[in-house]
Amino acid sequence: MTRADAIDRAREHFRSGEFLRILDRRVGYRTESQQPNSGAALRAYLTDDLQPAFAELGFATQLIESPSGRGPYLLADYREDAALPTVLTYGHGDVVDGMEGEWRDNLDPWRTTVRGERVYGRGTADNKGQHSINLSALRMVRAARGGKLGFNAKFIIETGEEIGSPDLRKVCENHREELKADLFLASDGPRLSAERPTIFLGCRGGLRIHLDVKLRDGGHHSGNWGGVLANAATVLSNAIAALINEKGQMQLEALKPPRISNAIRAVLADVKVEPTADEPQLSPDWGEEGLSAAERLYAWNTLEVLAMSSGNIASPANAIPGEAHAVLQLRFVVGTRIEQVVDAVRKHLHAHGFPMVEVIAAQSFAASRTDFDSPWVNWAAESIRRTTGKAPAILPNFGGSLPNDVFSEGLGLPTIWVPHSYPGCSQHAPNEHILMPVTEEALAIMAGLFWDLGEKGARRA
Known part of the structure; x- marks a missing residue:
């Protein structure tokens, strides 16, 4: 059997519809981790579906309980030869709320x-x-190679990503030896576009910043008190404007990242952000001046x-x-001095006449990425090009956030994400879907990657 055979499979x-x-x-497992009664479904997804699927491929599996009592984790381990390369991959079995009744045509x-x-x-x-x-592609490669992969493979599947992966780092630290690998290769998030295969090397981080203004209890008649009482909503609106202007440009240097490197600029020069007709169109004259849309986003x-919120709309x-009250979010790239942001915002607002605005940080997650070299x-990238005939977009990081830092920093692995x-x-919304042409191409891409990893193993052996 050949690489082409694995991809054809x-x-x-x-x-075939399989x-x-x-x-x-x-999809039938209602694994809504944000719901308090979802524990049985989360566990069943791992034990009743994924464990048998991994067993069919020769993986040994173990269920890991959450240190904080949340949803469990599944570790799957396939060892062919210690001399071969080892890949670690990841997924999450939990989903956001189903939002029944809100889908088109009342779809289930x-x-x-x-x-x-x-x-x-x-x-x-x-x-x-x-x-x-990814699991199906592994199965196709194993079948094409006569029951072998040509490399060692490990999976970790969590069931708490949609609630912030609260225990993932601790679980990975506790099982560092079981998760040791040469490469982290996983899939989540969107491609740059439906037409273009994509690789991203990490993710932006996120920090929520709460701004609260409380001047007095209750409201007071605008006719009797207008002009002599400060309006909390007006104060808050102007405080926000002191942080970000009418074009979405940040007004505080501490909120900005370091200068974009020439290497990242060169890679992103090939990346065009072009929404389709049914996606939101880019806003003209919005965001940091002098940057392309790809540079602003990635x-x-x-x-x-x-x-x-203020009053009753x-x-x-x-x-x-x-x-x-307002909730803001800073999405940030590697190199941002995030530990200084909240104090800097507080000082900036005080200096601009807003000492009454309380600034509190909440819900932060880290930025991380693998080096381009x-x-x-x-x-x-070459494997994907061979499979599809297309040069994939290479992004320094995903625009959103994933627990990439657990693998890149916590486990010290090079991280490659290939989104499908x-x-x-419409993820996280009614009408979530995948595209059939993208899914077929993704199966081919992953079969090619896994085949090529086996070829790398053959050269190492």
Whole structure:
């Protein structure tokens, strides 16, 4: 058997409907980690579905309990020869809320439904579909190689990613030896576009910043007190404007990252951010001046206002609000001095006349990425090019956030992410879906990558 045979097997696995039948079964587990009664479904997804699937491929598995009592973890280990390279991959079996009743045509989020090129269902894109693609591709390569992979493989599947992966770092630290590998290769998040295969090397971090203004209890009549009482909503609006202007440009240097390196600029020069017709179109004249859209999204920091409240918007009273609240989020890249951000925001607001604004940090996650000079980057890019005939987009990091730092820093591994979704997939919303052409191509891509990893192992042996 050859590389082409393995890829053909992967494509036929999709065309025959077998892959979608597997995915439909996995979507059927209501693994909503944000719901307090989801524990049984989270556990069943690992024990009833994934453990037997790994066993069929010759993996030994163990269930790891969460140190804090949250959803469990599954470790799967396939050892062929100590002299061969070892790959560690990752996925998460939990999903966000199903949002029944909000999907188009009243679709059931707990079944896969095909409409045209779309396959709807909760978890199809995030992340059951993606780790299922990788597991199926492994199976196709093993079959093409007569029951061998040509490398050692390890998986860790968590069930708490949608609640911030609260125990993932500790679990990985406790099982460092079992997770030792040469490469981390996994799939989550979207491609640059549906048409272009993508590699990203890490992720941006995130920090939520709460701004609270409480001037007095209750509201006071705007006719009797207007002009002599400070308005908490007005104060808060201007405080936010002192941090970010009307074009989305940050006004505080401490919120910005270091200068974009020439290496990152060179890689992103080949990256075009071009939304499809049914995706939001880019806002003109928005964001940091002098940067391309790709640089703003993948190599820069952004400060976004996520939510604001003051008074009752549904039934406003003729009263001056005494308090106002906002939640902002800083998305940041590697190199940002994130530990200084909250104090810097507080000092900046005080200096601009807003000492009454309380600044509190919450829900932070780290930025991380693999260096561009890692030989694994070119290896993965060349493998994808051979399979698809397309040069993949190489991004320094995903625009969103993933627990990449657990693997890149905690375990010290080069991290390569090959996403199988696309920006318009509606993850975390009603109508989550994957695209059939992208899914078939993704199965081929992963079969090619796993085959090539076996070739690397043959040369090492």
